[in-house]
Amino acid sequence: MNYYLNIGSNLGDRRDNLYRAVAALSELGDPCVMSDVVESQPWGFNSDHAFLNVGVMLGSDDAPLAMLQQLQAIERKLGSRSHRDAHGNYADRLVDIDIIAIDDQVIDTPTLQVPHPRMHLRPFVLQPMAELAPQWIHPTLHATAQELLDQLPDSDDDKNDPD
DSSP states (O other): OEEEEEEEEOSSSHHHHHHHHHHHHHTTOSOEEEOOOEEEOOSSSOOSOOEEEEEEEEEOOSOHHHHHHHHHHHHHHTTOOOSBOTTSOBOOOSOEEEEEEETTOOEEOSSOEESOTTGGGOHHHHHHHHHHOTTOBOTTTOOBHHHHHHHSOSOSTTTTOOO
């Protein structure tokens, strides 16, 4: 299976945080291919700290929930705490690793939703995804990541859409 992940960091040495996360991911499967780094403003909350994001394609036979647990363990190992504050709102974070897609699978459980339910709204997810998997088609929206990216408004009005 091909797992398509997005890693974000907006605290500390953001670039180093991304590379340490990718190094940890490379131990989970093969191949581990990384997109170019994208800088973006925080999404869903206000912060003075911009994010760096990178997409990763990871080949693995691990079941989706097992992969999710491994990704959360990597986040903790790298020092990242919850990406929500005490009120349930987004917060700054060292590392956040999200499963964006798993080939053409659709998963809808309380623990995991694949494809990521808001990927089609986020240029910092779509741009790396289009680079990593230009032929991938969203299984429910029936469009490539590039087509979804092209459909986004040019406005920054929706940047504070919560998770």
